[in-house]
Amino acid sequence: xxxxxxxxxxxxxxxxxxxxxxxxxxxxxxxxxxxxxxxxxxxxxxxxxxxxxxxxxxxxxxxxxxxxxxxxxxxxxxxxxxxxxxxxxxxxxxxxxxxxxxxxxxxxxxxxxxxxxxxxxxxxxxxxxxxxxxxxxxxxxxxxxxxxxxxxxxxxxxxxxxxxxxxxxxxxxxxxxxxxxxxxxxxxxxxxxxxxxxxxxxxxxxxxxxxxxxxxxxxxxxxxxxxxxxxxxxxxxxxxxxxxxxxxxxxxxxxxxxxxxxxxxxxxxxxxxxxxxxxxxxxxxxxxxxxxxxxxxxxxxxxxxxxxxxxxxxxxxxxxxxxxxxxxxxxxxxxxxxxxxxxxxxxxxxxxxxxxxxxxxxxxxxxxxxxxxxxxxxxxxxxxxxxxxxxxxxxxxxxxxxxxxxxxxxxxxxxxxxx
Numbered sequence: 001x002x003x004x005x006x007x008x009x010x011x012x013x014x015x016x017x018x019x020x021x022x023x024x025x026x027x028x029x030x031x032x033x034x035x036x037x038x039x040x041x042x043x044x045x046x047x048x049x050x051x052x053x054x055x056x057x058x059x060x061x062x063x064x065x066x067x068x069x070x071x072x073x074x075x076x077x078x079x080x081x082x083x084x085x086x087x088x089x090x091x092x093x094x095x096x097x098x099x100x101x102x103x104x105x106x107x108x109x110x111x112x113x114x115x116x117x118x119x120x121x122x123x124x125x126x127x128x129x130x131x132x133x134x135x136x137x138x139x140x141x142x143x144x145x146x147x148x149x150x151x152x153x154x155x156x157x158x159x160x161x162x163x164x165x166x167x168x169x170x171x172x173x174x175x176x177x178x179x180x181x182x183x184x185x186x187x188x189x190x191x192x193x194x195x196x197x198x199x200x201x202x203x204x205x206x207x208x209x210x211x212x213x214x215x216x217x218x219x220x221x222x223x224x225x226x227x228x229x230x231x232x233x234x235x236x237x238x239x240x241x242x243x244x245x246x247x248x249x250x251x252x253x254x255x256x257x258x259x260x261x262x263x264x265x266x267x268x269x270x271x272x273x274x275x276x277x278x279x280x281x282x283x284x285x286x287x288x289x290x291x292x293x294x295x296x297x298x299x300x301x302x303x304x305x306x307x308x309x310x311x312x313x314x315x316x317x318x319x320x321x322x323x324x325x326x327x328x329x330x331x332x333x334x335x336x337x338x339x340x341x342x343x344x345x346x347x348x349x350x351x352x353x354x355x356x357x358x359x360x361x362x363x364x365x366x367x368x369x370x371x372x373x374x375x376x377x378x379x380x381x382x383x384x385x386x387x388x389x390x391x392x393x394x395x396x397x398x399x400x401x402x403x404x405x406x407x408x409x410x411x412x413x414x415x416x417x418x419x
Contacts, residue, residue, distance in 0.1 A: 010114060011383040017041070018110035018382060019092035025078025025101045028136035029143070031055040034076050034109075038133050041113060045120060047131070053146035057133040061119045067126025068157040068400045070393050071350075072115060073144075073343060074108040075137035084373045087365070102375045104164030104359070107382055109133065111162065114386030115393065127397045130156055140184060140303030142342025148349060158313065158396055158403060159352035161343045162385055166369050168358035170378040173321065173388065174334030175355045177314040181307035182232075182258035183265060184340035185300065187272060189214065191240075192295040193283070195249035205283055205294045207251040211238060214279045215253065221271050230264050232338045233257035258338045260306055269300060307344035310351035316403045317353050320395050321388070328384065329358075339370075351404060357385050 026034050038057045042049045049059035056076070083093055083100040094100045112131060119129050132152055136143035153159070168174055191214070193205035215235060222233065233255065240251030259265045276296050283294045318332040334356065343354050360367060361378040368374045396403050 007383065010117060010386070013117075014110045014114040014382045014386060015379050017113055018106050018377070018379065021106035021109050022089075022092045022101045023095050025094055025096055025099045025106070026076075027080060027099060028077040028139045029055055031076045031135050035133075035135075038076070038109070042116075042131075045113075045116060047116060047120070049131075052150050052152055053135055053143050055135040056143060056147060056152075057131075058147075058152055059116075059131040059133075061116060061123075061129045061131070063119075063125035063127055063129075063397065064123055065126040067128070067397050069128040069130055069155050070396050071130040071132055071153065071156045071159040071346070071352075072112055072389055072393060073132040073134055073159065073161045073346065074112040075105045075134050075143075076109060077105060077136050077138050077143075079103060079138060079371060081371065081373050086374050086376065088376055100373065100375075102372060103138070103370045104375075104377060105137070107164050107377045107379075107385070108162065111382055111385040111389060114383070115389035118386070118390040119393075122394075125394055125397050128155075129393055129397075137342055140186065140301065140342070142304060142345065144342040144345040148345060153346065153349050156350050157400065159343075159346045159350050160355075160389070160392060161341075161346070161352075162355045162357050162389065163341065164359050164370075164377055164381070164385075165339075165356050166358075166360040166367060166375070167337070168331065168334070168356070168360060169329070170359050170361045170366075170381050171327070171384070172329035172331060172358040173355050174331035174358065175309060175314060175317070175353060176333050176336065177309050177311035179260045179306050180309050180336060180354060181344065182260055182336070182338045182340050183306045183344075184256060184258055184303040185265060185268070186254070186256050186303060187301070188252065188254050188299045189272075189276060190250055190252045190297040191279075192250045192293060192297070193247070194290060194293050195247050198245050198247055201247070203289070204247040205285060205290060206247050207240060207294070208248065210279050210283050210294060210296075211240070211251045211253050213282065214275055217278065218272065218275045221275055222268065225267055225271060226264060231257055231259045231268060233268065258340060260336060262306075265302065272300070273298065304340045304342045305344045305348060307341050307354055308347055309353045310347065312405050313351045313403045314353050316396075317355070317392055320392055324391050325384075325388070355388070357381055357388075
């Protein structure tokens with residue numbers, strides 16, 4: 001056990017790192033200075049590391065005995081948000097104009113470094129801890145795909161991630177076995193009509209009305225086919241036209257939807273296409289001047305997959321947290337969330353868990369949701385997150401049989417026998 005003085009020093013170091021990262025956020029795949037800082041800290045700690053996925057970092061800490069490998073992942077990118085001054089952020093507000101760590105990634109990086117220090121101070125463990133500092137979590141398809149494509153998960157037996165959220169209180173964690181976070185999907189539709197003067201509607205095909213008709217028909221069509229807890233769909237942009245007295249030639253809409261299974265995704269895909277076809281038919285007009293019109297273009301991008309926590313791994317994590325963190329509030333069956341995470345791609349490759357770390361603190365005024373321009377972190381949770389990373393990882397390395405189904409993962413018994 002570390003004494004209070006050592007724990008306080010570690011906590012102060014973690015908080016300092018978090019604030020340094022917070023001051024200099026960078027956008028997805030532009031995290032060059034962040035990457036440089038990560039490599040410098042790892043070098044100071046004596047940890048071998050290399051660049052990956054252009055602006056990411058991959059590092060390893062090996063124990064004194066052979067054993068399995070667990071990967072711990074943090075994201076590193078900020079958001080295109082102008083941070084506002086608050087009573088708390090005076091000493092660490094973003095210095096990069098128009099960019100902000102508004103989703104806790106600064107805290108995630110700091111906690112991962114904290115866990116790295118604990119492993120370095122206690123090297124008597126089997127196997128390897130892989131540290132993944134991943135870029136571009138905020139934009140689909142996400143940096144995780146590049147990490148995987150460039151070998152970031154080679155030799156990895158399990159993976160663990162954590163995210164700071166204000167949807168539950170500080171001093172609590174939440175997770176659930178199976179589907180936990182939604183898939184994210186993007187669609188863009190362009191309606192092509194025939195422009196002209198608004199005083200001659202008979203000579204025009206109005207794409208503004210087509211777009212409006214599509215939106216107002218899409219929602220009830222989905223409501224007839226799907227239960228409301230199955231999906232979320234919204235329109236984020238409508239764009240078209242320039243002149244107040246002219247019917248434009250085209251109008252574009254941009255939207256997204258989130259689901260918890262591929263069947264629901266397929267239903268939404270087909271419903272969008274059916275509604276587009278019906279709108280196209282309703283606005284068709286006879287005459288050569290309207291030949292080939294109206295028309296539409298549709299582009300659907302299926303982004304992050306559904307995030308699915310491995311049930312065996314998740315159950316083992318729950319038991320370990322209950323055992324080692326008696327003061328921690330644990331929600332082992334927290335509600336599924338329509339938030340999405342590209343950590344889902346890692347969980348498609350190897351078993352593991354993604355944990356929600358609560359930061360909501362009414363007394364401190366930390367209540368703003370993620371992505372808000374005044375989002376902040378209750379820094380008391382950073383040491384807790386660090387200790388969770390360390391405790392679960394160490395227990396997995398020593399007892400992987402509790403976390404994995406050996407019928408599916410061959411070769412790990414050899415690790416146990418050697419350890």
